[in-house]
Amino acid sequence: MTTTVQAVGLRVRTGRHVAVDGVDLSLGAGVHGLLGPNGAGKTTLIRALATVLRPHDGRLRLLGQPMDGRPDLRKVRRALGYLPQEFGYYPRFTVAEFVEYMAWLKEVPGTGRRRAVRRALERVGLADRAGSRMKSLSGGMLRRAGIAQAIVNEPELLLLDEPTVGLDPRQRLDFRALLRELGERSCVIVSTHLVEDVAAACTSVVLADAGRIVFHGTPDEIAAAGGAGDAGDSPIERGYSALIERHRAAPAVTL
Amino acid sequence: MSGIVGIELRRSSALLAGAGTAVLGAAGLYVLAFTGQTGLWDQQWNLLAAFQRIMLVVLWPLALAAGAWQAGRDRRSRIEELLGSTPAPGWRRLRPSALAAALGLTVGYLLVLAAGAPRVATAAGYPGSGWWAVTAVGVLALVAAGFLGLGVGRLLPYAYTPAVLGAGSLASLLAAIEATKIGDATKPGPALLLPFFTSTLSEFQTVGGSVSAGQAWWLAGLVAGGLVLYLATNRLVRVLAVVPPLLGLALATPLLTITAEKAFPIDPAAVTEVCTTDGGPRVCVTAAHSRTLPTVVAPSREALRLLAKLPNAPASVHEAVPGLGRPQPASEAWVDAGNLSQTDDPAELTARILAGAGTPLCTDDDESAYLDVLRARAVTAAWLYGRHPAPGPAFSAAEQNLRDKMWATLVAWPAAEQERRVAAVRTAGLTCGDQAAALGAGAGR
Numbered sequence: 001m002t003t004t005v006q007a008v009g010l011r012v013r014t015g016r017h018v019a020v021d022g023v024d025l026s027l028g029a030g031v032h033g034l035l036g037p038n039g040a041g042k043t044t045l046i047r048a049l050a051t052v053l054r055p056h057d058g059r060l061r062l063l064g065q066p067m068d069g070r071p072d073l074r075k076v077r078r079a080l081g082y083l084p085q086e087f088g089y090y091p092r093f094t095v096a097e098f099v100e101y102m103a104w105l106k107e108v109p110g111t112g113r114r115r116a117v118r119r120a121l122e123r124v125g126l127a128d129r130a131g132s133r134m135k136s137l138s139g140g141m142l143r144r145a146g147i148a149q150a151i152v153n154e155p156e157l158l159l160l161d162e163p164t165v166g167l168d169p170r171q172r173l174d175f176r177a178l179l180r181e182l183g184e185r186s187c188v189i190v191s192t193h194l195v196e197d198v199a200a201a202c203t204s205v206v207l208a209d210a211g212r213i214v215f216h217g218t219p220d221e222i223a224a225a226g227g228a229g230d231a232g233d234s235p236i237e238r239g240y241s242a243l244i245e246r247h248r249a250a251p252a253v254t255l
Numbered sequence: 256m257s258g259i260v261g262i263e264l265r266r267s268s269a270l271l272a273g274a275g276t277a278v279l280g281a282a283g284l285y286v287l288a289f290t291g292q293t294g295l296w297d298q299q300w301n302l303l304a305a306f307q308r309i310m311l312v313v314l315w316p317l318a319l320a321a322g323a324w325q326a327g328r329d330r331r332s333r334i335e336e337l338l339g340s341t342p343a344p345g346w347r348r349l350r351p352s353a354l355a356a357a358l359g360l361t362v363g364y365l366l367v368l369a370a371g372a373p374r375v376a377t378a379a380g381y382p383g384s385g386w387w388a389v390t391a392v393g394v395l396a397l398v399a400a401g402f403l404g405l406g407v408g409r410l411l412p413y414a415y416t417p418a419v420l421g422a423g424s425l426a427s428l429l430a431a432i433e434a435t436k437i438g439d440a441t442k443p444g445p446a447l448l449l450p451f452f453t454s455t456l457s458e459f460q461t462v463g464g465s466v467s468a469g470q471a472w473w474l475a476g477l478v479a480g481g482l483v484l485y486l487a488t489n490r491l492v493r494v495l496a497v498v499p500p501l502l503g504l505a506l507a508t509p510l511l512t513i514t515a516e517k518a519f520p521i522d523p524a525a526v527t528e529v530c531t532t533d534g535g536p537r538v539c540v541t542a543a544h545s546r547t548l549p550t551v552v553a554p555s556r557e558a559l560r561l562l563a564k565l566p567n568a569p570a571s572v573h574e575a576v577p578g579l580g581r582p583q584p585a586s587e588a589w590v591d592a593g594n595l596s597q598t599d600d601p602a603e604l605t606a607r608i609l610a611g612a613g614t615p616l617c618t619d620d621d622e623s624a625y626l627d628v629l630r631a632r633a634v635t636a637a638w639l640y641g642r643h644p645a646p647g648p649a650f651s652a653a654e655q656n657l658r659d660k661m662w663a664t665l666v667a668w669p670a671a672e673q674e675r676r677v678a679a680v681r682t683a684g685l686t687c688g689d690q691a692a693a694l695g696a697g698a699g700r
Contacts, residue, residue, distance in 0.1 A: 047336075050340045051339075051340055052336055052339050052340055073342070074342040074344075075342075076342075077340060077341055077342035078342045080340060082337065082340040084336050084337055084340075086333060086336070087337070088329075088332050088333035088334030088335070088336065088337055089332060089334060090266065090328065090332050090334065091332065092266040092267075093262065093266050097262045097265075097266065100258065100259075100262065101259060101262060102337075102341070104258075104259050104343070105338065105341035105342070105343040105348060106341050106342060106343075107342050107343060110258070113258075149337075
């Protein structure tokens with residue numbers, strides 16, 4: 001399996017705070033859930049992988065490119081899809097115009113750009129709203145438009161920060177199917193609070209707490225870590241609670 | 256990139272800026288219809304182009320503010336993080352919005368020209384020369400404002416930047432107009448660096464080629480400077496944005512260091528005479544007013560008939576053009592150019608030609624002398640017309656009373672003396688002499 005993301009001792013600061021503190025991580029194709037409580041450093045890690053934040057220390061390779069020194073960011077970004085936690089958009093643009101604009105910025109060739117836009121909108125179920133202004137969309141539709149712009153360039157590395165916020169149950173089911181499809185060829189990293197999304201769609205789970213990775217394994221392995229006495233309504237929730245509690249009680253593990 | 260420029264044209268502030276320019280500009284032209292002053296721009300393409308440049312005093316700050324507003328779009332939309340993860344360099348991403356702003360403002364400015372075009376096409380006899388250069392420089396000025404706004408808006412990405420920039424530039428431009436009034440009017444150099452003209456042109460003037468060329472260099476420098484500031488991705492490039500305006504200024508300065516006469520010279524083609532050829536007494540107007548000739552002929556010939564009672568009476572009527580320096584021959588009656596468009600009443604036009612016994616108004620800046628001369632000319636016209644007051648506008652009771660007394664004094668003299676005095680007014684007028692003194696009928700001289 002080709003390694004898309006490789007981090008060794010990665011430290012990332014947000015202001016004076018070290019939000020990601022010595023992360024070791026190696027991810028290839030597949031859907032990887034990034035789980036953790038608030039303040040765990042999930043968004044900061046995603047932002048560093050999206051090349052928006054520069055690492056403060058450690059080594060990071062994205063798509064085979066080292067990110068230290070003077071990296072060829074343009075090459076990496078061309079193969080990157082990113083949905084930030086706070087998704088900004090131009091409210092006067094139509095959905096199709098916005099996705100086309102983002103495709104142009106991602107240097108999708110002009111000849112196939114319109115086709116790529118159409119396909120991205122179909123994949124997120126927004127083809128019928130292609131002509132609607134962005135400002136007229138509901139919260140769930142906006143999130144789907146955000147996913148459409150993230151996948152319009154068929155990225156090798158797709159970073160989705162809280163992508164299911166605002167989606168109704170049916171849309172979440174469709175989204176999980178889309179994730180599984182995308183994960184067949186790309187490295188998809190999904191940061192979320194929703195443990196059941198991870199259980200349903202992810203091939204691996206990265207559990208973060210206080211800027212560190214405390215667990216990296218399959219959803220079944222997380223579920224197996226929990227017991228009847230741990231907090232949660234499902235095996236994976238109980239496993240999640242157990243792993244966080246164990247980490248807080250003992251030094252972090254490096255995986 | 257054309258598809259993206261199309262999106263920016265539709266969705267950015269470019270469309271609004273262009274529409275605002277067109278609507279405000281067209282309103283600026285036609286609001287003058289309420290006061291009957293459309294003659295300031297509808298008599299020639301040159302005048303329309305120059306009047307549009309005057310309106311830049313309002314349109315320029317608006318374009319500046321619109322540019323700054325556009326530059327703040329990414330901040331307002333909170334999209335900077337997403338854009339920061341894309342491979343396109345910042346300058347490449349911003350090019351379509353700059354191009355859209357330029358296109359929007361250009362089309363808006365040209366639409367103002369189009370809005371005035373039907374009226375000019377029907378009212379103007381002589382098209383004027385070089386109006387396209389005046390318009391092109393106007394477009395450049397507006398695009399410069401848009402680009403400077405984009406650049407400053409990106410440099411100072413605050414919510415209040417557009418408002419401060421728009422209001423501040425308007426105040427600065429109005430202050431600059433006041434400053435030009437204090438300066439030496441014969442040397443307009445610094446005023447020519449302003450994006451707009453500070454006064455209207457006459458129908459006989461044109462904008463000198465060196466003025467348009469100099470302004471084009473200076474404004475192109477501002478366009479380039481604004482664009483560099485907008486597209487700059489680091490501090491060094493932002494500092495270098497001052498280079499194009501400085502270069503433009505250096506190239507423009509020699510071209511704009513000229514006298515007012517050379518900056519706005521008389522257009523020889525506009526002052527060429529167009530005359531009747533029907534065998535009757537000759538009536539001539541300038542090419543600039545050639546469309547008025549058919550309506551001027553009859554009142555002019557009536558004036559010649561009435562002037563015939565004087566010795567050495569004139570045999571033709573000609574439109575007088577100020578500033579040409581040509582002496583008036585005794586065989587010609589001259590009428591001030593402004594009188595041709597002042598009235599539609601043939602009798603009043605005849606009376607206006609008879610003012611000063613067929614000579615143009617010629618006074619110094621002394622206001623009391625000016626009023627005396629006007630009264631003497633009006634009384635002369637009345638004497639020649641054979642009726643006091645002669646057809647024309649009404650005056651205040653006090654002013655009419657003064658004129659009545661002068662009239663009474665004149666007609667109290669013997670007929671030969673009356674004729675001698677009126678002839679003296681004409682003689683004085685031929686050499687720009689004191690016509691009030693020549694009449695001497697109570698004007699205090």
